[in-house]
Amino acid sequence: MATRALFPTLIYRQSLGGAGWPRFNRDLLDECQALAASDAAGRRWSARNYLGGYTSYGSLDKMHLVSPRFEGLKRRLDRHVKAFVRELHYDLAGRALGMTDCWANVMPAGVAHSLHLHPTSFISGTYYVAVPKGAGALKFEDPRLSRQMAAPPRRSDAPTAFRAHVGVAAKAGDVVLFESWLRHEVPPGRYTGERISISFNYGWS
Numbered sequence: 001m002a003t004r005a006l007f008p009t010l011i012y013r014q015s016l017g018g019a020g021w022p023r024f025n026r027d028l029l030d031e032c033q034a035l036a037a038s039d040a041a042g043r044r045w046s047a048r049n050y051l052g053g054y055t056s057y058g059s060l061d062k063m064h065l066v067s068p069r070f071e072g073l074k075r076r077l078d079r080h081v082k083a084f085v086r087e088l089h090y091d092l093a094g095r096a097l098g099m100t101d102c103w104a105n106v107m108p109a110g111v112a113h114s115l116h117l118h119p120t121s122f123i124s125g126t127y128y129v130a131v132p133k134g135a136g137a138l139k140f141e142d143p144r145l146s147r148q149m150a151a152p153p154r155r156s157d158a159p160t161a162f163r164a165h166v167g168v169a170a171k172a173g174d175v176v177l178f179e180s181w182l183r184h185e186v187p188p189g190r191y192t193g194e195r196i197s198i199s200f201n202y203g204w205s
């Protein structure tokens, strides 16, 4: 073949799995809702930075260190992150991979989380606790987009891997992982109920 594809951008999606998942997820859901109701500092931070929704990003961003349930989630996530890092061919021999941040997000319909990346981290991701029908997928941006100064638009029937923006739809129980430098956003959606997710970062040392 004359043409090769190089420099892949990997995105991982898989069911969290583990014993007793339905019960485990229900408990996490309860805890996220309780957090949103009781975390006054987080609600103040969200009112300024997360309009219409709640996130513990500005108040309780190391939930895995303070909540046994979030710590249980971390334990279940570790093997997914390890598998993803293996697929990326990073050399972690003699290095430790560990969760550094973990926070909860509660988004009623219409709430958006604009385009961003996760600086100072290695691998980032989200675990989906509740995804109402119609709740927006996680949208990723081609990391080379800012360099494509004179390129024409892609054809509308271009394969997914060639598109400038790709939405990854997730359902409750799914884990989505990506490298922390990859820009992404949660577009607003129309749905009933709340989209509840737990986001996290992993680093190496």
Ligand code: FE
Residues within 6 Å of the ligand: 116, 117, 118, 184, 199
């Ligand atoms: Fe993010």
